[in-house]
Amino acid sequence: xxxxxxxxxxxxxxxxxxxxxxxxADMVYMxxxxxxxxxxxxxxxxxxxxLTDLGQxxxxxxxxxxxxxxxxxxxxxxxxxxxxxxxxxLEMDRVDMINDIASxxxxxxxxxxxxCFTGLCGECAKAELS
Amino acid sequence: xxxxxxxxxxxxxxxxxxxxxxxxADMVYMxxxxxxxxxxxxxxxxxxxxLTDLGQxxxxxxxxxxxxxxxxxxxxxxxxxxxxxxxxxLEMDRVDMINDIASxxxxxxxxxxxxCFTGLCGECAKAELS
DNA sequence: AACAAAATAGTAATGATTACTAATTTAATC
DNA sequence: GATTAAATTAGTAATCATTACTATTTTGTT
Numbered sequence: 001x002x003x004x005x006x007x008x009x010x011x012x013x014x015x016x017x018x019x020x021x022x023x024x025a026d027m028v029y030m031x032x033x034x035x036x037x038x039x040x041x042x043x044x045x046x047x048x049x050x051l052t053d054l055g056q057x058x059x060x061x062x063x064x065x066x067x068x069x070x071x072x073x074x075x076x077x078x079x080x081x082x083x084x085x086x087x088x089x090l091e092m093d094r095v096d097m098i099n100d101i102a103s104x105x106x107x108x109x110x111x112x113x114x115x116c117f118t119g120l121c122g123e124c125a126k127a128e129l130s
Numbered sequence: 131x132x133x134x135x136x137x138x139x140x141x142x143x144x145x146x147x148x149x150x151x152x153x154x155a156d157m158v159y160m161x162x163x164x165x166x167x168x169x170x171x172x173x174x175x176x177x178x179x180x181l182t183d184l185g186q187x188x189x190x191x192x193x194x195x196x197x198x199x200x201x202x203x204x205x206x207x208x209x210x211x212x213x214x215x216x217x218x219x220l221e222m223d224r225v226d227m228i229n230d231i232a233s234x235x236x237x238x239x240x241x242x243x244x245x246c247f248t249g250l251c252g253e254c255a256k257a258e259l260s
Numbered sequence: 261a262a263c264a265a266a267a268t269a270g271t272a273a274t275g276a277t278t279a280c281t282a283a284t285t286t287a288a289t290c
Numbered sequence: 291g292a293t294t295a296a297a298t299t300a301g302t303a304a305t306c307a308t309t310a311c312t313a314t315t316t317t318g319t320t
Contacts, residue, residue: 004286004297025276040300045277047298061193063244065307066276079236091235095228102247105221106209111249114193117232119241134266134317155307170269175308177267195276196307 008032008039009047016057016071022078022087024066062087062116081121088121138162138169139177146187146201152208152217154196192217192246211251218251 011032016023023031029044048069051057060068062080068087070078079088099110120128141162146153153161159174178199181187190198192210198217200208209218229240250258 002287002297006285006298008299038300040302042278042280042301043299049278061191063191065195077232079232079238079240081238082241088236088238090232092231095225095231098225098228098245099247101222101225102207102209102220106218107252107255108209108211108218109250109255110209110247111212113245113247115228115243115245117229117240117243120239122237125237125239132266132318136267136316138268168269170271172270172309173268179309 006047008036008043009051011035011039012044012047013051013056013071016051016069019071020089022060022062022068022070024068028069060087060116061114063118077115077117079117079119079121081124082118083120083124086121090117136177138166138173139181141165141169142174142177143181143186143201146181146199149201150219152190152192152198152200154198158199190217190246191244193248207245207247209247209249209251211254212248213250213254216251220247 012028015028015031019031021027025041025045025048028048029039029041032039032044048057048059052059052069055073058070058073060070060078062068062078064080064085072089075094077090077092077094079090080086081088095115099113102113103110119125142158145158145161149161151157155171155175155178158178159169159171162169162174178187178189182189182199185203188200188203190200190208192198192208194210194215202219205224207220207222207224209220210216211218225245229243232243233240249255
């Protein structure tokens with residue numbers, strides 16, 4: 001039950017810390033494969049889930065049906081470009097007041113929300129003008 | 131290219147109009163199977179997508195990884211109970227000002243957002259107290 | 261009724277994710 | 291450093307939601 005060290009898990013964590021593109025499990029797998037050519041995709045999935053449960057990384061849903069992962073666990077929202085499918089961080093404060101608004105005519109207990117913004121990223125918006 | 135009538139498509143639409151539980155494709159399939167025992171799951175998926183494209187129903191993402199469908203296309207938000215997995219409508223106005231907030235320090239173009247609230251529904255919140 | 265286009269049922273394929281198992285690695289003890 | 295039990299892995303098979311494919315049926319028009 002105790003947690004043992006594993007170089008694969010370290011590599012996964014280091015990979016996520018070192019990039020800001022919010023990769024999917026498969027993207028992490030491809031990346032780590034270069035250092036550990038025979039790492040298993042299952043190992044990547046298992047450790048991504050484990051690290052998520054430990055609160056060391058976070059799993060994010062951007063609406064494309066594939067789970068993305070973020071090494072930055074500080075609370076922040078994400079943006080999903082519907083054209084190039086990139087996932088970007090947004091610099092904005094939490095808008096938890098929307099939880100209160102949602103609670104007004106609701107008899108359950110609102111505990112949180114899943115929020116992801118969509119549109120065109122800077123590059124795709126620029127390309128749209130040509 | 132023209133759209134022909136199909137009793138299966140009508141049944142799917144009628145099914146969605148007649149229930150408020152935001153069913154998944156499989157739930158719609160199970161329901162319609164009672165009237166049309168040999169309807170195909172593929173037919174359900176194809177028509178759900180078609181009706182969504184036509185704007186007659188909407189596909190909603192609640193964070194459980196499975197697409198849910200709603201016969202009510204008026205703009206409104208949803209609530210997902212993390213305990214019983216029910217999906218409920220919320221009576222609250224759109225909070226489109228969060229798009230403006232998100233735009234402030236962002237150089238792309240925010241066009242919309244995916245927002246779903248989570249927590250305990252009325253029944254599960256009550257059950258929690260015992 | 262006859263015909264072409266559209267839709268279907270049934271099945272196979274896909275893609276993301278999870279489960280399983282034998283072999284390897286870790287960490288603690290001697 | 292060898293021993294050992296628990297944890298972890300690689301590799302593969304299985305699962306689940308969804309999409310693709312194809313021969314057959316249904317629809318709408320002449």
